[in-house]
Amino acid sequence: MDSEFRELYQEIILDHNRSPKNYGSLKDATHRLEGQNPLCGDHYVIYLKVEGDVVKDIRFEGKGCAISKSSASVMSEFVKGKKISEIDKYFELFKKIVRGELDPAEYMDKLGKLAVFAGVSEFPIRVKCATLPWHTLHSAIHSKTKEKVTTEE
Amino acid sequence: MASEHDVGSGAFAVGIYLTFSEFSFKNESISVAFQANPTELCICNKERIIVEAIKEIAKSIDFDPYRYRKDFPVLEQMIHGMPLVYLDNAATTQKPNAVINTIVNYYKRDNANVHRAIHQLGERATLAFEEARKKIAAFINAPSSRQIIFTRGTTESINLVASAWGEKFISEGDEIILTEMEHHSNLVPWQLLAKKVGAKLKFIPFTESGVLDFEVFERILSNRTRLVAITSMSNVFGTINPIKRITRMAKDRGIPVLLDGAQSVPHLPTDVQILDCDFLAFSGHKMLGPTGIGVLYAKINYLENMRPYQGGGEMIQSVWLERSTWNEIPHKFEAGTPNIAGAIAFGAAIDYLNRIGMSQITLYEQELTTYALNRMSEIDEIVIYGNAPERGGVISFNLGDIHPHDLSHFLDQQGIAVRAGHHCAQPIMRKLDIAATTRASFYFYNTKEEIDYLVDKLKEALKFFSP
Numbered sequence: 001m002d003s004e005f006r007e008l009y010q011e012i013i014l015d016h017n018r019s020p021k022n023y024g025s026l027k028d029a030t031h032r033l034e035g036q037n038p039l040c041g042d043h044y045v046i047y048l049k050v051e052g053d054v055v056k057d058i059r060f061e062g063k064g065c066a067i068s069k070s071s072a073s074v075m076s077e078f079v080k081g082k083k084i085s086e087i088d089k090y091f092e093l094f095k096k097i098v099r100g101e102l103d104p105a106e107y108m109d110k111l112g113k114l115a116v117f118a119g120v121s122e123f124p125i126r127v128k129c130a131t132l133p134w135h136t137l138h139s140a141i142h143s144k145t146k147e148k149v150t151t152e153e
Numbered sequence: 154m155a156s157e158h159d160v161g162s163g164a165f166a167v168g169i170y171l172t173f174s175e176f177s178f179k180n181e182s183i184s185v186a187f188q189a190n191p192t193e194l195c196i197c198n199k200e201r202i203i204v205e206a207i208k209e210i211a212k213s214i215d216f217d218p219y220r221y222r223k224d225f226p227v228l229e230q231m232i233h234g235m236p237l238v239y240l241d242n243a244a245t246t247q248k249p250n251a252v253i254n255t256i257v258n259y260y261k262r263d264n265a266n267v268h269r270a271i272h273q274l275g276e277r278a279t280l281a282f283e284e285a286r287k288k289i290a291a292f293i294n295a296p297s298s299r300q301i302i303f304t305r306g307t308t309e310s311i312n313l314v315a316s317a318w319g320e321k322f323i324s325e326g327d328e329i330i331l332t333e334m335e336h337h338s339n340l341v342p343w344q345l346l347a348k349k350v351g352a353k354l355k356f357i358p359f360t361e362s363g364v365l366d367f368e369v370f371e372r373i374l375s376n377r378t379r380l381v382a383i384t385s386m387s388n389v390f391g392t393i394n395p396i397k398r399i400t401r402m403a404k405d406r407g408i409p410v411l412l413d414g415a416q417s418v419p420h421l422p423t424d425v426q427i428l429d430c431d432f433l434a435f436s437g438h439k440m441l442g443p444t445g446i447g448v449l450y451a452k453i454n455y456l457e458n459m460r461p462y463q464g465g466g467e468m469i470q471s472v473w474l475e476r477s478t479w480n481e482i483p484h485k486f487e488a489g490t491p492n493i494a495g496a497i498a499f500g501a502a503i504d505y506l507n508r509i510g511m512s513q514i515t516l517y518e519q520e521l522t523t524y525a526l527n528r529m530s531e532i533d534e535i536v537i538y539g540n541a542p543e544r545g546g547v548i549s550f551n552l553g554d555i556h557p558h559d560l561s562h563f564l565d566q567q568g569i570a571v572r573a574g575h576h577c578a579q580p581i582m583r584k585l586d587i588a589a590t591t592r593a594s595f596y597f598y599n600t601k602e603e604i605d606y607l608v609d610k611l612k613e614a615l616k617f618f619s620p
Contacts, residue, residue: 041588
């Protein structure tokens with residue numbers, strides 16, 4: 001087995017997959033959006049409670065692979081309490097890291113827990129798994145659509 | 154074809170599928186259609202004796218996949234440092250040297266357009282192209298090679314029928330019967346047609362074990378039914394559907410039957426005259442041939458009465474500025490320069506399969522599938538979808554709560570190629586209430602050693618993902 005594979009599926013990702021954080025729905029959500037990857041059937045619903053320009057609370061539920069589910073879980077912990085403008089910046093950074101466009105080593109401090117997804121860049125076919133929750137979150141916040149978000153843009 | 158191959162098909166029918174019937178004696182051999190209704194099994198005494206004898210012979214058949222593996226250069230490689238174990242044959246099969254060399258040699262020596270040129274190359278290309286058509290006709294026992302239309306694959310073959318036949322003969326209020334286990338390619342073309350002409354789609358459901366519910370089929374057949382379009386083998390469950398029973402029920406009411414043979418034709422002896430289907434669609438690339446070439450077989454009277462599919466060169470007889478007349482079948486449905494190299498190489502694939510013998514292939518794959526099912530069942534955490542008594546070498550499963558994408562990624566790291574996803578059959582996934590499955594699918598070049606290796610790695614995956 002390649003060490004890259006072990007690096008990708010490190011304990012933290014497997015942990016979040018087994019016991020995802022912020023899993024479930026949010027009754028007083030201000031935003032709700034479904035995201036899916038039609039090619040593999042990954043499907044999540046993201047609930048947000050936005051007050052002013054801050055994401056006060058977040059939940060998600062749905063089905064998908066370990067990469068997408070742990071990404072949603074880590075993301076939910078990461079964005080809670082952050083300003084929308086900040087989240088947007090992290091979304092851009094996260095996309096570039098998982099696509100291998102930036103060297104994660106240079107952004108370790110900023111990335112925090114998100115750094116565990118840097119290994120995705122070794123497996124281009126899994127990039128969509130990691131970014132699906134983020135795309136859904138981004139679209140939900142900016143209310144681009146009331147429809148479903150898909151990775152097939 | 155050597156007689157021992159034909160002997161195999163009889164044994165295959167009786168020895169393995171006790172429920173098969175419809176024997177016909179031709180050329181002193183026995184050919185078989187697939188048929189799975191125990192109540193319809195009828196073999197007279199004389200036939201039974203012959204059948205018992207060939208059963209014994211069949212037992213002694215010793216199929217050696219390693220003899221054929223060396224013909225497939227792609228199989229001789231390492232993936233992530235491990236030997237490639239290719240178990241995604243329901244998606245596409247690998248190609249033997251005989252097929253690869255046919256493509257190379259065609260472009261090196263014979264390349265020309267067909268049915269146009271007077272020159273030597275044109276003559277060679279046309280001859281080889283039409284020779285391939287004849288080989289394919291013989292392979293499915295079509296009465297005439299005029300009934301073999303070259304297409305891009307199963308999908309285009311079905312779209313051709315939906316358009317050239319469906320739009321002419323199906324109208325508002327008419328009904329088309331499909332099954333709930335269809336691949337998208339035998340579902341979406343009919344959705345498009347139904348929308349266009351105002352027809353209705355009706356569905357034969359599948360049971361928990363992945364077999365069709367004939368009570369419902371009986372009930373939904375009506376005087377508005379214009380077509381029954383059905384897969385002969387499921388690409389998810391591996392179920393071999395009882396086609397003879399289906400065509401008989403439809404024929405009693407004068408309803409034509411279309412078969413999606415993409416999964417069955419590569420693995421089972423196919424005789425369109427015994428099956429009595431009106432249309433049969435299949436693809437070259439799932440049976441050793443190249444991608445981008447497939448076939449539509451149809452009964453002559455349907456072909457004669459169908460509209461053209463696409464307009465252009467080749468399909469016309471005479472063209473004026475404002476009107477045209479159509480070429481003879483099959484050319485009427487083959488507009489434009491066809492995939493000449495693809496068709497000729499498909500012919501080479503047929504030659505290769507014939508040298509082994511389709512009944513030998515079926516027998517061996519049955520043995521391999523039974524072995525795989527037994528070995529995989531050793532794992533408590535495994536759920537296998539579909540357990541039809543008549544099934545081919547397609548096994549869809551889930552392992553514990555490991556998502557199929559994670560599992561197939563893990564297996565890829567060990568050199569094993571399997572498919573993960575909905576297998577172009579989303580309605581099946583929805584009915585089973587699962588997002589996806591992992592699917593291992595076999596061909597005659599797969600070995601029991603590969604199955605053992607798969608099972609070992611599945612056990613390792615369990616440890617890796619849920620320590």
